Amino acid sequence: MTQVNRVDGGRLDRTKPLNFTFDNRSYQGFEGDTLASALLANGVRLMGRSFKYHRPRGVFTAGSEEPNALVSLREGARHEPNTRATVAELFDGLTAKSQNRFPSLALDLMGINDFFPSFLTAGFYYKTFMWPAAFWEKVYEPIIRKAAGLGALSMLPDPDAYDKGTLHCDLLIVGAGPAGLAAALTAGRAGARVILADEDFAMGGRLTMEAGLLSEIGNSAWLSATLDELASLPNVRLMRRSTVYGAYDHGVYGLLERNTDHLARAHADLPRQTLWRVYSKRAILCSGATERPIAFENNDRPGIMLAGALRAYANRWAVLADQTVAIFTNNDDGHKTAVDLMAKGATVAAVVDVRADAPRLADYPLYAGAQVVDTKGRLGLRSISVRLSDGSLKQIDCGALGVSGGWNPMLALSCHQRGRPTWNDDIAAFVPAGTLPVGQSVAGAANAQMTTHAALNGGAGAAVAALAELGVTAGLPDLPVAEDAPVAITPFWHVGEGKGRGWIDFQNDVTVKDVKLAHQEGFKSVEHLKRYTTLGMATDQGKLSNLGGLAVMAELSGKPIAEVGTTIFRPPYTPVPIGAFAGRHRDEDFRPTRRTPSHGWAQEQGAVFVEAGAWLRAQYFPRPGETHWRQTVDREALAVRRSVGVCDVTTLGKIDVQGKDAAAFLNLIYCNGFAKLPVGKCRYGLMLREDGIAMDDGTAARFAEGHFVVTTTTANAVGVYRHMEFVRQCLRPDLDVQLISTTDAWAQYAVAGPNARKLLQKIIDPGFDISNEGFAFMACAELTICGGIPARLFRISFSGELAYEIAVPTRYGDGLMRVLMEAGAEFDVTPYGTEALGVLRIEKGHGTANELNGQTSAAHLGMGRMVSTKKDSIGTVLSNRDGLTEADGVRLVGLESVDGADLPAGSHLFAQGAEKTAAHDQGWISSACYSPHLEKPIALGFIARGQDRMGEIIEVANPLQGGMARAKIVSPHFIDPEGERLRA
Amino acid sequence: MPDYVLTATAAVEPSVDIGEMVLRETPLALASVAAFDHAEAAGQAGDRLARHLGQTLPGVQRFAGTGESLCFWTGDQQWFVTAPIAQEHVLAAQLSEALAEAAAVTDQTGGWVALDVEGPALTAVFERLVGFDVAAMQTGDALRATIEHIGCFVLCLSEDRHMRLFCARSFAEALHHALCVAMKTAAAQAGQVPG
Known part of the structure; x- marks a missing residue:
């Protein structure tokens, strides 16, 4: 054995x-x-x-x-x-x-x-x-x-998976002891949606741990009948191993369900724990009570425990902490432990009761008016020293000591909304006060209904009342005859005798002396006491220790405990793993990924992908033999300039604008004019914020008098749509216009390079003329390709080459990329990624989010003249304010490396020989690349009076990485400044 | 015959069985309808749409119709209309003609993907994914939800047994993955799949 x-x-x-x-x-x-x-x-x-x-x-x-x-x-x-x-x-x-x-x-x-x-x-x-x-x-x-x-x-790394979700109910019942079960039975029978949650793996609370609470039917019989009935009700959800750890606003509760912690081997698809957010219309807190210790010298030895715990181990788990036990109590409940233990065959060596009028419940050695003043046994209790009522000291051998200082309602969840409990003299403990979280009531021992009879009736009554508030009539169930002995307690917190340490907070090793020292040193507020001594911190959050500490402080201050007050109760009630808060949102599932229409095809090509917001975009397409990304990018960029390349630009935002006032609406959101844009044409547009700073840019295409498609940058697709909806709904509700995002509806590819037209002519259906004359620069059209598939074609260029963007309904996006590759084979068509896209646009001097970074105005970008003075548009007025338009402000310029050194983005710009301090800082580099076309590092940047400094050599300081280079200021249009290529 | 054939592709793998549940993409033609102000005041858009569809329009957070031909409420005087995929190139044009300038009609066939989840006890799947009270969902409900940060419409085609989700096509794989994870968890918890 x-x-x-x-x-x-x-x-x-x-x-x-x-x-x-x-x-x-x-x-x-x-x-x-x-x-x-x-x-x-x-x-x-x-x-x-x-x-x-x-x-x-x-x-x-x-x-x-x-x-x-x-x-x-x-x-x-x-x-x-x-x-x-x-x-x-x-x-x-x-x-x-x-x-x-x-x-x-x-x-x-x-x-x-x-x-x-x-x-x-x-x-x-x-x-x-x-x-x-x-x-x-x-x-x-x-x-x-x-x-x-x-x-x-x-x-x-935590190898387990966690889950989270949301539950809704009429009534959340926290705790499945007598009160919670009675409440669930009442509400369940009335047809209410009930969640009954208990942190234990067995429901029943003290019914599982006590003997004879239900004298007629018996604890087990009523418990199993009740649980069977509740399990049979489809409107009741029983949640075992589920801790309600926090009470939040508006009846929302946090609940941690432990799914697999108790399993040796769990199903691979089962998350270890699930964090539930519970929306309850009403909640009943039936969290019971917990016993509290009494402080005395060496009261922390192994073998000393709460009397109720000693009893629970005997009754529920058939375990005696030791064959010979003693009890130290200030209330009648301690005596019940002695009775239960004797029934299990233990020898009760002593029941030490601080009360002179202690009752006797059975035939055990009773020491009334006595106190346990010390113990012996370093690695386990061997004996206790008892100061008897006559003043003599008696040594009593025992291996376990049950201590009962009374019971505290577990009221934490009633206080998570800053409620302050009130003192109840009858049970010498704090009880929930009227300031409960919205929709919450408290029943059972948590509400000072300390007998089983009171708890059962309290739970059922609370359920009836809660449902009545929801308009549901519920009847009280027949409840079993239950124990109803009144609480008899004489408050007693610590033994004054002895110079040694009496422990109040076992987890933090805080003693009565520590509390006294804190008081002596002026830390008298309970919150100060907590921080100074660490009383009540860590995993148990002072469930056992807080009241003991308050009692000692009250004694020292000469105030009643009620006036000392409690510290603030905060979630979580018991520890919740961080993994549970993260739930499924970890690693690659931290956030969703958006995929472009050509994603699968790009994967087949071995593309390297880059995150662009939630999108994954092909960054470049390495070919065999290319050992450095620069080789790949240079090849892709040169291929576009030499023949033709294709890039997936679906990620750019597309917003469908329809209505008779669509042109007026665009005229308002863009600082340049749109009212006169002919049907079948695109125009580059610049949007300003109200404060005159550039917000976003892109092209807008007019397909009909009342139909435009606005294009945004990838980064601002959502922000611009939100801005436009704000303008439509709030600023100009008088304009009859409708907006909807079509970003996902169209797969759109840039086809760029001298052979772009020839390539497209191979797939566009006969009857559509896309010659230079028939479809000039900035034209747009709705047409069909590949035998009737609808498409949209835009003659726009981000690269500076003859270029188009072609769009098809997204279901055909993958197919279109494959068709373009097949049809373009004779031109050595080259797919290019975002890296080459960046090189091409820097070479052409096109700004992007790096340049429209929330600090720059139209004037800074060299587009001051685009801001129309002939109409009202958002940002126009404030774009003229001081600081945005002055002649010596920064201007967008191109920079060429003088000696071949890189020009890193983020570097700051200085006049030659100037001290490299903030006072002499003249600007910064916003975008940089190696130009395979110019065969040198180039950059776009902003520098003071840039427009007047063409040809000047400046210094590029990169103190962060420790570099220094020289650069020549040039036009930002490194390639084809006259625009001949894109009009070819 | 054109020289090049353009074929449509599915957004996600066609069909996945998990426990007693199945998840599949249902290709649908889809168009958005939003009444213009001038027509809204006169109720023209709703009248014309109802006449064209031959049915009463759905109320707030509801859908009307059956199978692949549905009309669901997406906002005040706004609807999404779905039809069999064979109508993908004509649905928007037909609606546009029927509404006769009373509403903005936009083809969204490529923009949104419909994912159907069928099986017993789907509440156990969706209570992990959506914030609203999925157990209270009734046949005909069409609710907006954010699932793993993904904006979705959730249509209840049959209480607790058949849901249809719409999400933007670029998110389809991410939503498909999220659905698979939740379905696997629910299936494991319900004992539908041996460990």
């Missing part, structure tokens, strides 16, 4: 033994165990080391509030530190390791900290490492960082 502390009963499947390891030792448990219960069953009390002092620690609770038993689960990339053993569901093959110890859990060298507690008191960071100042960064901080923390990360 390895499970030395396992007893009969419990809610385990003993036909399913599970093997697991803890610190490389093998153990066995059963299905239904948690790691904590299984370790206790195997006689393992020591499970961890404390944060600061490396004190030996064991499990303290049986739930998600656990501060001590933090372990690392699983191995390799799935290694997860700081996991609470109390909520880690056991599975076959689970590997767990203790943390924060070296070399082993039993012998931890850092335990030396425990012998120098005076160095590690509250605020020790701030006091100890003050001098010398230079030591902080290089010496102290690295040492502190190394010593701090508990578990360590694997430093490997």
